[in-house]
Every structure is written in C-alpha cells, then in structure tokens.
Amino acid sequence: MDDEDDLPGIELPVPDPGEPLATPDTRSGFVALAGRPNAGKSTLTNALVGAKIAITSDKPQTTRRAIRGVLTRGDAQLVLVDLPGVQRPLDSLTGRMQRRVQSEVREADVALLVLNGEEGVGPGDRWIARQLADASAGGRLPVVIAVNKVDRIDRERTIRTLMAASELDVAEDVFPISARTGKGVDALLDHLVQLLPRGPFYFPEDERTDQPRHVLLAELIREQVLRRTFQEVPHAVEVAVEEVERPKDDLHVVVANAWVETPSQKGILIGAGGKMIRNVGTAARKELERELGTRVHLDLQVKVRRNWRSDETLLDRLEID
Template sequence: MTDAAQSEFRSGFVCFVGRPNTGKSTLTNALVGTKVAITSNRPQTTRHTIRGIVHRPDFQIVLVDTPGLHRPRTLLGKRLNDLVRDTYSEVDVIGLCIPADENIGPGDRWIYEQIRDVAPRTTLVVIVTKIDKVSKERVAEQLVAVHELVGDTAAEIVPVSATRGDQVDILIDVLAGQLPPGPAFYPDGELTDEPEEVLMAELIREAALEGVRDELPHSLAVVIEEIEERSGRPADDPLIDVHAVLYVERDSQKGIVIGKGGARLKEVGTVARTQIEKLLGTKVYLDLRVKIAKNWQRDPKQLGRLGF
C-alpha cells in the first residue's frame, strides 16, 4: 500500500434503522464508547436524530440514530417516519438492525423494502444485533435468514452484541471501509452534536420510561424550561438548576409518572440527575413537574411547541 493510500482519511454518515427496539441506541452508545442515545426496552424511545461520533486516526464515523420506522397511527408517528426517510437519502451507509432473538417478520421486510425504495444507491450493511441472547446455532440460522431477505444488496452482514461488546470493533472497521475519502466533520474528542438541553430532556424521558406500562411511552414528552447556574456558590463548587416539565396526554398517565405520594417522580429525578451530572460534569439540582397536554401527538400546534 502506498503512503498516499495509507494516509487517506475517510469520513461519512451512518444511519442505523430497523423496527423499534432492535438495539439501535445501545449500538450507537457502544460504538461511540459513551452514552449519547437513550436506551429503553420500550419501543419508539428515540425521538430525535442523535448523532454519535466515532473517532479513529484514519477515519471518522458520524452515527445518526433515528426513531424506529413503523406504520404510523398519529401525526407524531408520521413526522417521525418522515424524519427517518429524509435521513436515508443523506447518509453514506445504512445499517439495518435485525435482532438475533426474533424471527424475521413482516416489519423487517417492510423496512428493507422502504430502504431499497427510498435509497436504492446507498450502501447497505445488515447488523444482526443481540447475539448474546441466543446460541451460536441460532445466530447462524439468523444469518442465513438475513441473507435470504437481502440477497446481494448488502455489502456486509455483521453479527454483534452491543451490551457485551462482541464484534463491535469489527463492525466499526466494516462501516469505516464503506465511507468515502474526506475530512473530519467534527473536532477530535467531540462525541455528539446534540445540544445539552436535548440530551438532558432525553435522559429524563429515559428515566421516566423505565419499568412503566405500555400506555405511556408514546404519550410522554419532556421540555427543559430553564437551565441556570445557582448564584452565590463558590467557584470550585458550582450548582446548575435545571427545571423540566414532563408532558402526558391524560390524567391517569400523570398518576403513573408521579407514583404513590410522588415516589416514582422522585426516583425518576434521582436517576436522571445522576446522568445529567455526568453529562455536564457538575452538580445539578433537578426540578421536575408533570403537566397534561391533551392529545398532543395529534395536534400540530402542540407538536411544534414540544419540539416536533
């Protein structure tokens, strides 16, 4: 290999797609090496296009973590799908995530068809996720099934476990190999271009979704109302005040979020505060309130106000 070829830096954008809850956010965090995307065992947790950045001496991968594609039932669902489709046509590589622990179904086929329809010329890499949850035989069976689905349209098929770290480095090399030569888009050390305010709202939302019933995930939005440094604190011990509102659609959901005697909301605050302190690198006082915004997912005006 010539010196020129060795020194050729590669960079580009990679988008993970797949049914909701196929491990896209966990994979993003594993590749970046830190938490930039919220994870939850609830489908449709991701609402914003969060970019994570993988830095190496000879390449830079910018990961775009979109919401899971699904058949929309609300205006919010339609807007999330439009966001995904817009992303497809603008990236260098699409990583289709298919979990090892579930049979390939109509949802996977529908998404694969959408990808080929919207972005037929974009490089496709299929990622078989969650291989730590099944036997090696089952992984082999899933790889055969994936090949039957995508044929020769995929550049590579890579099995990984994001939680255990299996094959993550191999996947990074595969993705980097598909990127065009080009300059770094972000300075070394920058791991995401999301504003801190958006990340804070997502961390609160993740904490609120942990362990709740099915009716809540789609109905919960978080808005950061105010962030300010507490005055009168010593310079070497600052405190940031963060005031946030959790919006739900119905009174019954408000009860779920707050919990008996406010216990659940207090727990959400403790978990989210710890994550936000890690993000900001300073002590945080987190004030959470819960409000009802009736049927906000179907109301264009309210969707806009809540950041969609």
C-alpha cells in the same frame, strides 16, 4: 406495514469551507442506523461512540429524533445517525418520526440495518430491507446488516438468523454482534470505515454529538420515566427542559416539565404520595450529574396537554422534526 410516499430530504451539515477540519486524505460520512423498534440501534450507537448520547429502554418509540453520534478514529470520522424504529405512523408524532427516517436514509453515505437476533427476521425487517434496496438501487447507497443481541441466543439460532438476514438480498455483508457486550462490534466498525467516501471531517475530533444540551438532558430524564412506567404512559410522556442555570461552580439547577395527555396518566406518573415522581427524579438527577459533572438540583413538574402527540405547535417546540 404500508409503503409511504417519498418525501423531500433535508440538508445535512457541511464543513465550513473557510476552516477545513481535516485533510482531503481522510474519510468521513453519515451512517444511518435503520431497523424495527427495540433492535438495539441506540445501544449500538452508544457503544460505537463510546459515550451515552442516546437513551435506551425496552419500550417502543424510545428514540423519537434522529440522534447523531460522532466517532473519529484516526483518519476516519463516522457520523452515526440513530433513527427512530420504523413503524406505521399513527399520529403527528410518529408521522414526523417516519419522515425523518426516510429523509436521513436518502441523504446517508451508508445504511446499517440492525436486526434483533432474539426475534429473528420478520415482516417488518423485510419491509425495511425493501425500502433500503430501493434507496441503494444503482449502488448509490451501500447497505450493511448487523444481527444484534447474539449474546442472548445460542449458536444454532444465530446461524439461522444470519442466513435469513442474507436472504433479505439487500446487503452482501452480515455481521453478528452484541452491542451490549461489544462482541463483533470492532469488525463491523472496520467494515463501515472502508465504505466511507473520502472527504474532510464534518465535526471537531473531540465532539461526540450535535445534540443540543437541553435535549440530551431532557432525554436522560425521559429515560427514567420509561424504565418505571408501563402500558400507555411511556408513549404518552415527553420531557422538555425549560431552564438550566449554574448558580455555583459545583451546582446546576435544571427545571423540566414532563408532558402527559390525560389526568390519569399524570396521576400514575406522580404516584401515590408522589412516590413515582420522586423515584424518577432521584434516578434522573444521578444521570444529569454524570453528564454535567456537578451536583444537580432537578425541579421536575408533571403537566397535562391533551393529544400533544398530534399538536404540531408542541412538537415544533420539542424539536421533534
């Protein structure tokens, strides 16, 4: 990977000084989850928050936005920022993703480097560790490492990976965890809480994410596309929810578009006789019903927009910063 120039950070939400959400005795802060694609950052975010706020799949580029999950426990509130996997920018989409990673890490209170225990420590992990080391120069940014997916490897491989993680020389604390089973997650959480600065809560205690509802619903639909398509199609698909109505107390109507870049991709996503898009719609509807708490009628259309990943106007519309 090539080093990228520093870019200006973004302003993070701050509590309304007229309506404090907690006392000064509380701890609160932003924890940025960095790592390569498929390290399990989204699964870990969901496990810590205790709710599904980030979609998961085995495809790279699953996470395209910085997704904030809110965990309030006693007198501490962690705002977990699930970041896109760090990779070389190839187009406007991935360029935006990487700029967001950089800005969020710079503004974080703690950085959590998530490693894929199945794959071990590779060049990409070492590159990310160097960036975090630069950001933590002078002790400004505490860095913690979590070696994920240890439930899938034996004890010997776990020990080797933990030793390799320690040799990255970016963090004193390395935790073996399984975001999928919960193994080691409580110990990691306890440690992160201790690293938070003292300050008022950023969000109400019952809030789980600041993600707009229409974005979360669109992501739940895209997740089902990712789980059923292969090769280039998953990377070329984005979903936008255009309308959400509630004509009855027990029914939501969701209108959404699935954008692809070529007619051939559209054909694959629709499938022979419409079979693929029906399967996607059926599975997505179940996820939407779980999220909305009512029956859902999903109107899902597939549309072509060539080179949308380099279309700045559409990326703005899709709210991919």
